[in-house]
Amino acid sequence: MxxxxxxxxxxxxxxxxxxxxxxxxxxxxxxxxxxxAKNSKYITDIVVTTxxxxxxxxxxxxxxxxxxxxxxxxxxxxxxxxxxxxxxxGREFDYIVTMxxxxxxxxxxxxxNAIEHAIKNDxxxxxxxxxxxxxxxGLDENxxxxxxxxxxxxxxxxxxxxxxxGAFVVTNRRALKEDSRIGAKVEVFEIGEDEAVDIDTFQDxxxxxxxxxxxxxxFYVNGNNKRGTGHVYRALELSDEFYSKPDIYYDIxxxxxxxxxxxxxxxxxxxxIGELFTILKEKQYDIFINDILTTSIDYMIAxxxxxxxxxxxxFEDDGEGAYHADLVxxxxxxxxxxxxxxxxxxxxxxxxxxxxxxxxxxxxDQVKNxxxxxxxxxxxxxTDRILDIIKAPEYEKYNFTVVLGRAKQNVExxxxxxxxxxxxxxxxxxxxxxxxxxxxxxxxxxxxxxYELALLGIPSMVMAQNQREEAHGFINHENGFIYLGLNPTDxxxxxxxxxxAEMDKESREYYHKTLIKNDLRGGRRRVxxxxxxx
Numbered sequence: 001m002x003x004x005x006x007x008x009x010x011x012x013x014x015x016x017x018x019x020x021x022x023x024x025x026x027x028x029x030x031x032x033x034x035x036x037a038k039n040s041k042y043i044t045d046i047v048v049t050t051x052x053x054x055x056x057x058x059x060x061x062x063x064x065x066x067x068x069x070x071x072x073x074x075x076x077x078x079x080x081x082x083x084x085x086x087x088x089x090g091r092e093f094d095y096i097v098t099m100x101x102x103x104x105x106x107x108x109x110x111x112x113n114a115i116e117h118a119i120k121n122d123x124x125x126x127x128x129x130x131x132x133x134x135x136x137x138g139l140d141e142n143x144x145x146x147x148x149x150x151x152x153x154x155x156x157x158x159x160x161x162x163x164x165x166g167a168f169v170v171t172n173r174r175a176l177k178e179d180s181r182i183g184a185k186v187e188v189f190e191i192g193e194d195e196a197v198d199i200d201t202f203q204d205x206x207x208x209x210x211x212x213x214x215x216x217x218x219f220y221v222n223g224n225n226k227r228g229t230g231h232v233y234r235a236l237e238l239s240d241e242f243y244s245k246p247d248i249y250y251d252i253x254x255x256x257x258x259x260x261x262x263x264x265x266x267x268x269x270x271x272x273i274g275e276l277f278t279i280l281k282e283k284q285y286d287i288f289i290n291d292i293l294t295t296s297i298d299y300m301i302a303x304x305x306x307x308x309x310x311x312x313x314x315f316e317d318d319g320e321g322a323y324h325a326d327l328v329x330x331x332x333x334x335x336x337x338x339x340x341x342x343x344x345x346x347x348x349x350x351x352x353x354x355x356x357x358x359x360x361x362x363x364x365d366q367v368k369n370x371x372x373x374x375x376x377x378x379x380x381x382x383t384d385r386i387l388d389i390i391k392a393p394e395y396e397k398y399n400f401t402v403v404l405g406r407a408k409q410n411v412e413x414x415x416x417x418x419x420x421x422x423x424x425x426x427x428x429x430x431x432x433x434x435x436x437x438x439x440x441x442x443x444x445x446x447x448x449x450x451y452e453l454a455l456l457g458i459p460s461m462v463m464a465q466n467q468r469e470e471a472h473g474f475i476n477h478e479n480g481f482i483y484l485g486l487n488p489t490d491x492x493x494x495x496x497x498x499x500x501a502e503m504d505k506e507s508r509e510y511y512h513k514t515l516i517k518n519d520l521r522g523g524r525r526r527v528x529x530x531x532x533x534x
Contacts, residue, residue, distance in 0.1 A: 001042075001044075001094045001095075001119070002044045002045065002092050002093045002094050003042050003043050003044050003045070003093060003094060003095045003096075003097060003115065004043075004044070004045045004046075004047065004088065004091055004093035004095070004096045004097070005037040005040070005043045005045070005046045005047070005096075005097045005099050006047050006048075006049060006084050006087045006088065006096060006097070006098055006099070007030065007033050007034060007037065007046070007047070007048045007049070007099045007100075007101055008049050008050075008069075008080060008083050008084065008087075008098070008100070008101075009030050009048060009049070009050045009052065009055045009101045010050060010051055010052065010069065010074045011050070011051050011052035011054075011055070011074070012074065012076065014076075015200060015201065016199070016200075016201070016202060016205065018054070019102070019199065020050075020052065020055055020101050020102075021052070021054045021055060021058060022205070024104055024205065024208055024209050024212060025209050025212040025213055028058050029101055029102070029104055029199065030048070030055055030058055030059070030101035031058060031062060032101070032103075032104035032105075032106075033099045033100065033101045033103065033104070033106075034046065034048065034058070034059065034062045034064055035062070035108075036099065036106060036107075036108045036111055037064070037097075037099055038062070038063075038064070039108045040108055040111055040112055040115070041112055042112055042115045042116065042119075043097065043115075044093075045065070045091065045093065046064040046065060047064070047065045047066070047067050047087050047091070048064055048065070048066050048067065049066075049067040049069045049083060049084075049086070049087040050066065050067075050068075050069055051068070051069050051071070051074045067086075067087045069083065069086070069087075070086065073086055079179070080098070081177070081178065081179050081180055081181055082178055082179065084096065084098050084171075084176070084181060085176060085177065085178045085179075088176065093173060094172070094173055095115065095118065095119070095170055095171065095172055095173065096170075096171050096173065096176055096181075097111075097115065097168055097169070097170050097171075098168060098169040098171070098181065099111075099167070099168050100166045100167060100168075100198070102166060102198050102199040102200070102204075103128075103165065103166055103167035103168075103195075103196075103197065103198055103199075104197070104199070104208050104212065105194055105195050105196075105197045105208055105211045105212060106128075106167045106168070106191070106195045107195055110167075110191050110192075110195055111167075111168055113189075114126050114128065114168060114170055114189040115170055117187075117189060118170045118172070121185075121187070122172075122185070123170075123172065123183075123185045123186065123187055124171070124172045124174065124175035124182070124183020124184055124185040124186055125169065125170065125171050125172070125175055125181060125182050125183045125185070125186040125187075126168075126169070126170040126186070126187055126188070126189050127164055127168075127169050127170075127182075127186070127187075127188050127189065128164065128165045128166070128167040128168045128169070128188075128189055128191050128196075129162040129163055129164050129165060129188040129189065129190060129191070130162070130163055130165055130190065130191060130192075130193055130196045131160050131161065131162055131190055132161055132162075132163050133155055133156075133158035133159060133160060133161045134155065134158070134161065135147070135149055135152060135158070136148045136149070136161075162188045162190070164188075165191060165195075165196040165198055166198045167191065167195065167196065167198070169181055170189075171183070194211055197211065210243070214243060214244050215242075215244065215286040215287050216244070216283075216284075216285045216286045216287075217239075217242055217244060217246040217247075217285060217286065217287045217288075217289070218246060218247045218248075218249065218280070218283065218285040218287075218288045218289070219235045219238075219239065219246055219247070219248040219249065219288075219289045219290075219291065220249045220250070220276065220288070220289070220290050220291070220292060221234075221235040221248060221249075221250055221255075221290075221291040221292065222250055222251055222254040222255045222291075222292050223250075223255055223259050223376065223377075223407065224254055224255055224256070224259070224377065224407060225377045225379055225407045225408075225409060226377070226379055227254070227293065227377075228375055228376055228377050228379075228407075228447060228465070229259055229375065229376025229377055229405055229406055229407050230375060230376065230447050230448040231291040231292070231293070231315070231316070232250075232255070232259050232260055232291075232376075233352065233376070233448065234291060234315065234350050234448070235248060235289070235291050236248075236260065236263060236265065237350050237351075237352055237353065237524075238289070238350055238524075238527070238528070239265050240353065241524060241527075241528040242528070245265065245266060246265070246266070246289075247266045247268055247283070247285075248260075248265050248266060248267050248268065249268045249269075249270050249276055249279070250267065250268075250269060250270070251269075251270055251271070251272060251273070251276075252269045252270070252271055253271065253272060257269065258406065259376070259406055259407060261406065261428065273299065273302075277302055277303070277306045280303070280306040280307050281306045281307070283307075284307055284309070284310070285307060285310050286309075286310060286311065287310065287311050287312075287313065287531060287534065288303065288307060288310045288311070288312050288313070289312075289313045289314075289315070289531075290303075290312070290313070290314045290315065290317065290325075291314075291315040291316070292317075293316055293317065293318075293319075293468075294317060294318055294319035294321075295314060295317050295319045295320075295321030295322060295325075296319055296320060296321050297320045297321050297324065298321075299321050300312070300321035300324035300325065301324065304324065311326045311327075311534040312324075312325045312326050312327075313325060313326060313327045313328075313329070313531055313534075314327070314328045314329075315328075315329050315330075316329075316330055316331075316332060317330070318330070318333070322338075322342070323338070323339060325341065326341060326534055327341050327343070327530055327531065327534065328341060328342045328343065329343050329344075329348045329527055330342065330343070330344045330345075330348070331344075331345065331346055331347075331348040331349040331350070331451075331474075331523065332447070332471075332472040332473070332474065332475075333345070333471065333472065333473050333474075334346070334473030334474050335473060343526075343527075343530065345474065346451065346474040346479075346518050346519075346520055346523075347518075347519050347520075347522065347523055347526060348523050348526055348527055349451050349520050349523040350523050350524050350527055351451070351452065351455055351520055351521060351523060351524065352432070352433070352452070354431075354432070354433045355432075355433045355452055355455055355456070356521060356524075357433070358433045358434075358436075358437050358456060360455075360456055360457035360512065360515075360516045361437055361439075361440075361456055361457055361458055361512075363440075363505055363508050363509045363512050364440055364505070365505050366440075366505075367398065367440040367441055367500070367501050367502070367503065367508075368398065368399060368440060369398070369399045369400075369401065369438055369439040369440050370390075370398050370399070370400050370401070370439060370440070370441055370442070370443065370497075370500075370501060371401050371403075371435065371436050371439035371441070371442040371443070371444075371453070371458065372386055372400060372401065372402045372403070372442070372443045372444070373402070373403035373404075373405070373432075373442075373443075373444055373449050374405075374444060374445045374449070374463075374465070375405050375444070375445055375447050375448060375449050375465070376405030376406050376407045376408070377405060377407035377408060377465075378404075378405065378408055378445070378465070379465055379466070380445075380463070380465050380466075380487060381409075382445065382463055382465075382493075383402065383404065383408070383414060384410070384414065385490060385493065386402075386443065386493065386497070387402065387414060387417045387423070387425075389490065389493065389494050389497065390422075390423065390497075391417065391420055391423065395422065396421070396422045397422075398422060398501055399422055399424070400422060400423045400424065401424050401426070401435050401438070401439060402414075402417070402423060402424065402425045402426065403425075403426050403427075403429055403432065403435065404425065404426065404427045404428070405428065406428045408427075411427055415427065432452070433452070433456070436452065436453060436456055436458060437456055439458060440458070440459075440508070441458060441459050441460060441461075441500050441501065441503070441508070442458045442459070442460035442461075443460065443461050443462075443497065443500075444460055444462055444463075445462065445463055445464065445465045445469065446462050446463065446464045446465065446469040446470075446472045446475045446483070447465070447469060447472070450462050450475045450481065451474075451475075451520055453515075454475075454479070454480065454481070454515040454516070454518060454520060455516075455520045455521065457512040457513075457515045457516040458512075458515070459480070459482075459500065459503065459508045459511035459512060459515070460481055460482065460500075461481070461482035461483075461484060461496050461497065461500050462475050462481045462482065462483050462484065463483075463484045463485065463486070463487070463488060463493075464485060464486040464487075465486075466486070467486065469486070470485070470486050474518075479514065479515065479518060480511045480512075480513075480514030480515035480518075481515075482496060482499075482500065482511075484496055
């Protein structure tokens, strides 16, 4: 079967001068249509019909035939039907495919699927289109506006409304006429909006270039009761910073899907890194982000072998594998970077979006409200110990807000502390900054929550959950925290809690000013900027 692709590209373009030869992502606009036609598994012959010497050069450089279009078919009033018919004369074909050069984001797989659909169903015409149902208005016979609908409905419930994109028209030879490419048996072939860009304005040019440059991003992240859940929260926050929808992989042997909460991101479970590497060899990401703590050299070598062209970014990685990454971010460590691609310190902390909406708290004359949370897991069970302390009558003059994370054990047992009138226990909250901002002081572990308290300027006492947290450099006395070390005794916890709750306003203001002098709000911008510049 012979299938002819005709690509019309005249010289004149009033809206965008030299449109068909403008460079989009470093290539002439028309080259994308030519490349799709050449890469199609169905198209056998390609003709570019033009009156432009520059277009002719591009076509010849790419090895396709040029048809010199007659002057009367280059006029802006000439129909495309006549142009395609003219280019087809004297050529053998069973189907003819019109491919507009103004659709550079079309994928060759989509083009081939449409051609295959036309052939299998013996159709006269297949037209590319997007389904864009909207509430719309028209004019009646008197020129007055009238609705083009019977009932106002949400978009997903409106009837289909197909808009032609101009990406392609597949026409059976029997349906091709000088004034028409539309036969009796016609269907639309729905394509995605990313492939439907039809360049007619400068904004369309910007959109097309953005889509063609858009990077393919993947994450590998794990979180659990021992590892903590800050890695998962960070991955979800960072995913929202890209103008694409990353794939997020997690190991079912280490991470429960419930850890991710309610999200519409692409969560992909894998059964060990062997399965992960098999998938990555096929996917071939542009950027791959690890948030799995310490990596080994073997892991990184295998990752490079699976995706040799990918840029690799690691978070909180203090293993030997970090030296094989392109970027490493360690917001929790303040030591000097081991290499130029290491970025350490609090200025690379990625704060949750909702925290950015809140200003630092005002320091009240006395402490009334105390915030307590030990992250998503709390493996040391500090929450249990403190709840047992603050249930005593001497603490009834304070209001305690206690938040349990998604990976916390014995949640039902701890929720029973809500029976005490001065204690409010919450589980897996969505309004963490609101709860924090309503408090005067905080108690937490030496991880993500401490950074969030610092961002709001809340004087806090902090305990390490494990030896790794003991190495977290930012959360110390110098930066405005009361640090108690790893697994302090109940007596030490009680005495420091009393000191914090009874601290005078002047002292709390000192801690407040020390905390907010650290630039924790710019981390999202710094991290994404460095990743995007890879």
